[in-house]
Amino acid sequence: MYRNGRVGGSLKRWRRHGIWLGAVAVTGTVLFVAQRGGELDETASLTAVLGFGLSAIGLAVNLWRESAASERADETSSLERLQQLADRLASAVQEQWQAEWRLRRLQDPSPLQVQWSPAEAWLVDESDGTGQAAESEDQLEGVSAAFDAVPSRRIVVLGSPGSGKTVLAVRFTLDRLAHRASGDPVPVVFPLSGWQPERERLRDWMATYLRTTYPGAHWSRELLHASLVLPVLDGLDEMPESSWGAALHRLNAELDPGQGVLLTCRTQTYAKAVETGDVFTQAAVIELQPLAFASASGYLVRTARPVRGADGQRTTLWDPVLAHLRAHADTPLGRALRLVLSTPLMVAMARAVYGDTGKDPADLLEERFADPAVLEQHLLEAFVPAAFTDSPYAERARDWLGYLAASMQRRSTRRLAWWQLRLELPWPLRRLGPILLLGCAAVVLSTVMALARGVFTEGLWTPASDLPLVMSVFIGGVCLGYLALSGRPAAVRAGAWEGRQVARDVLFLAATAALAGMAVGFTTHTDLTTGSWSLPITFGDMGSLAMAAACGLATATALAVLGIVGDPFPLYTPLARRPLVRAVVIVLLTALLALLVTSIFSLPLTWSAVAAALAAVLVAAGLYDRQSSAAGAASPPAAGRRRRRRLLRALLRGLTAGLLAGLCLGSAFGIAAATTLSIRGARHADFPHGTPHRLPDGTRYVITADGWRHGLHSDGDRYLRTPGPVDGVVEEYEDGTRYARAAASLDEATRCSADRCTPFHGPIELHVRKPDEYPEIRLPNGTYADDYDLVDRLPPARSRDWLLTAPPSALFGIMMDLALTVGVALGLVSGLTSAIHTWLVSPADTARAVSPQAGLRTDRTTAITRGVTLTVLSYLITTGLVILPIGSERESGYLLFALLPWLFVGPLAICLSAWGWFLVTRLWLSTTGRLPWHLMDFLDEAHERGVLRQAGATYEFRHARLQEHLAASTQQQSLLQT
Structure with a gap:
């Protein structure tokens, strides 16, 4: 114990020392760069540097004090921790069902008293006497005493529809909670309508239900393994008939001896389940009796x-x-x-x-009410209008609730989850709704920009570019990739590609990337010799459209690596907690402040990014140390080891998935594009039509009919010689650069704005020495200057294409270099971002019953914070890759091009969240008149008026009979209207 505490204290001391060293490093870097720039002589600059240093040191001191204070948190054992978690869950369950009890007015003036009696003997397992029958009681509270009287602590409550089984289960739950001591099991009501016993084990399903109903309860499985949860399984009859026997088989096979259970079911349903399967072993079976008149x-x-x-x-x-x-x-x-x-x-x-x-x-x-069925239908039909008598939703409440009930019936569920309403959208919106909505907004914005550019540059109301078309093709690429990649099961953790699904995704990526590469190879220009290291495509041509589709596919791949594909689900993570939101804002503001301070000295972007990253890491380390130390869920060394293992696992999974996707995407795209482009380039490799000549030094040339000489030196240097003299001017600048440009006359050549201008008159040569360099001009006096506009203005199109086209081998190498660099960079950024994202968004160690409105607000905050975090992380990681010594400026440009998909990953992550899907769903359903725009307010009012009941973050109808009636009447009205 002493050694572990000593190691933990040593780690914390080194962490605090790291904060100090970070502050000193940032301040020293700024001072060094400022001194090298000779700007410390200025008072303002010196004040800014010293202020930044003092602020960093003061921040380190405050973080050290807060971290030292947080180290005094009490340590708790594993058993005590589980008991504390069980107590939190008990408080959440009690708060939830007490609110439901009041909303149903079961305490006003008092609940209806029901009686029960032992069920028929053939429904009871009495092989060992543990399932003895319970005695009849006149009070709902008596079921708790009857439960304790059963040796096996298992009771099955049977009854007819509407006999009060659910009310009895809730009363049982509240009574057990009211008399619960610390360490006793927590009774939790589990609606069985959501369980698929043929596919899911009971314990797995209950753990999932706890996590979704009580957000943040990621430790639910631990409570189940420790037998600290008392399952109250409500509504076996609400499952499909084919699942009744399988459910009883699962209960008998998976429940441990002594595990208490209360199960409710309709009498006829349980009898059929016993006939086709087996009884619930060791369980007492009671049947609720009809109410006395x-x-x-x-x-x-x-x-x-x-x-x-x-x-x-x-x-x-x-x-x-x-x-x-x-x-x-x-x-x-x-x-x-x-x-x-x-x-x-x-x-x-x-x-x-x-x-x-x-x-x-x-x-x-x-x-007419002499028929009991007619009377029941009358009461059920009149219930909703009576509940909404004085509500502003009175006129439409019946239709809206009927639509929701019919939707739930079609999906065979009793739970009304706001994030699952997207299933009511038409097929295109159900699969791509948020992407299409964001894409429409982007196309509209790009159209406005194009129109504005046309107005200001040409004075005409016409687009100045094909930006809207390119944006539309990009969105199409995202949709294509998302449709295929979202078909796999939703990843629980970011980047979790498992099993055969990986092979399917990889094959899809390879096939679509190859098609996109062939399109780029067929449509892009072959003039890679111009030195355009970023992208050899002129914006607005067919090549840009093909590359936009490939970029959209890369964006969808990044979303898949991050796990932002498939069915949306509400996020309940620390990112949605206010302290961490403030921490993220503080980190981002710190990075922005560092950028502003370094910009005072006009530093290069590389140094500014380094300073901003160091400052952000410094503040994040201090804030994270403070929060993690204050958690106190386990001993500091054990918690630190778990965090490190979790980070390593996240890094391994994220980098594996990211690099696999990036290499697959880049290789398939590069091979297809490079092969196609090199084949096209080979068509321009030969001389134009003419008589070939050879010089003693190995130079070959051809003079075409228009007088242009096309020459090829033995070292690969290509050149064009003009047929006659050319008027131009050489502009020279202080940094030594020289540019040759055309001039209409010598008088025009003498008018220029450069430091020194020298006119020239005579024949010139246009040279391209290497495939990745800009053209040079050999002047009449034998000197060379960089080209300004002569290559574009002088030679005919065929001669210019011959000059600028690289050899096939160079075309293949350049395109493969582009594809592999972008693919690997995309994989690294995706993998690292996925790992950090997975590490940061673990569920919070809290449990509290939240309303659906609170869940929606939490998911919205989480989605926005996650989108901003992903954008910042990808930017920082890409910047870090760019500043590495990778060899040439061209690779740096390729890395910058790899950042382009990430400009859309953050917004798409926000739109593809459960909140984003709900926004699209609400927009569609309110526009078509099926549901109100303020849907959550309407559902909340229906809950307050007793029509719906709350089950954690979801709603349910007050009773299954009410849902079935509303759904049937709505479907009948739809048939009559059609």
Whole structure:
């Protein structure tokens, strides 16, 4: 223990020393560069440098003090930690279901009391006597005592639809929580409608449900393994019939002896499940009994609005109706009403429709309600309008809720998750909605820019470039890549490519990249000898369109490496927590401040980026040390080791996925583009038509009919000699550069703005010495100058193409260099960014019940923060690769070109989040009139009025019968309208 504490303290001391050294390094770098620039003599510059140094030192001191104070956090054992986590989960569950209990008004004045009795003997496993029958009780709280009386601590609660099974399960949960001691299991209600027992193990499904319902509970699996969760499995009947037997088999096979469980199910469903499968072993089975008419009538009278009687006594509108039922109990209408009011659900519906609104229940005495099914349909249909009587949504609430219910029925689910509403979009929007929305915005913006450029440069209302077309093709490339890569299962962790899916993705990337490479090779210019190291394409031609499609494919690949593909899911991560958001903002502002300070001295971009990166790392290290030390979830050495292992795993996975995708993309694209381009270049390699000549030094040349001499030196130098004299001027500057440009006359040649201008008159030669260099001009006096505009203005098009076209081998090498450099750079940036992103966005170690609105706000904050973080990380990593000594300026330009896809990765990461998808979904559904624009406000009001119930970050209808009725009536109306 002492040694571990000593090692942990040593690590923290070295971390603090690193902060100090970082501050000294940044300050020393700025001082050194400023001294070399000779700018420390200026008072303003010296003040800025000293201020920056003092600020860095002061920041280091404050971080050291905060870090030292946080080291005094208490250490807790693993068992104590699990108990603390269980206590947090218990608080979250209790807060959730107490709120639901109040919203359902089950405490106003008191819940309906139901009775139960032992179920039929053939439904009970009594092989060892552990599943003995529970005694009947008149109180809901009695189910907890009955649960403790069963030796196996397993109970199955059966009943008819609407008999109160879910209410009993909630009451059981609240009662266990009210009497729970620290360390006892936490009862959690699990709706079985979302479980697929044929595919998922029970423990895995419960862990997933805990993580999604109680955001941040990434330790849910630990609680399940420690038996600190008491499953309350609600609604076996809500699963597909084919899953009933498999569910019971899973329960019998996977639950440990002594693991307490409460299971609810409809009586007929459980009987069929037992017939086709097996009983729930060692479980007591009880069946809820219908409500007595006296209990139901007494409840309706107590909850109805009081009315003054003839003699001033208290009466209600229900009294004459109930008196009629007592007097005519044997009539068909009386039997139907008494039968319907024997279920707690229908009693609650009758209270909401007639008791809460003051509507006269005498309507129920109509003869048409002699059929119990008609009466139930009437109460279910009238419930929603009654609940929204005084709401601004009263007119459309029934239609909107019916649409949601029908949508949930089609997907066979009971959970209304806002991030799954995108499944209601048409196919193109369901797969590409946010990308298309962002693409439309980008095309519109590029069109406005093009029009503005045309107005200011040409004075005409015409586009000055093909930027909108190029942007459209780029979005098409992103869509193509995303459609294929999003078909794989959604990655839980960024960059998690597993199994055979990797091979499928790699083959797709290779095929599409090869097609894009062939398109680029066929359409791009072959004049790579002009020294255009960034991209040998003239903007606006077919080559730019092909390269835009390839760039879109690269962007989709980066999204796949990051794991931002597939089904969206809300993010509940530390990035969405306010302290970390502030930390990210502080780091970014620090980097910006460093850039501003270094810009005072007009430093190169490389030095500015180094200073900004060092300052950002310095502040991030201090903030991260403070927060990680204050966590105190485990001992500092163990927590540090876990973080380092997690970072190493993230780096390994991220770099593996990134480099695999980048190399695959770059190699396939490069081979296809280089081969196609070199074949095209070979067509221009021969001399134009004419008589060849050879000089003693090995130079070969051809003079064409128009008098131009096309020459090729033995060292590969190509040149063109003009057929006659040329008027021009040589402009010389202080830095020694010389440019030769054309002039209409000698008088024009004498007018120039350079430091020194020298006119010339005579024949000249246009030279291209190497495939990657700019053309040079051999002047009449035998000296050389760089070309300004002579190559573009003087030779005919065929001669100019011959001069500027590189040899096929050079074309192949240059294009492969471009493709592999960009591919490897894209892979490195994607892999490193994915690793850091994975390391930073682990779920927070907190558990609290959040509303769907809170989940939406959290996901929005997380998405925006993640987009900004990805953009900054990719920029810093790419800048770091650019400043490395890689050999030539051309490779640096290729790396800068690799940054282009990342300009869109950040915005796309925001748009492809669950919040981004919900924004597109809400826009479409509100425009078509299916749902309101303020959807979350409407759902929240439906929850407050008792139509919906909240299940963590999702909603459910109050009862499955209500959802089924609304869905069926909505589908029937749709059929009638069509």
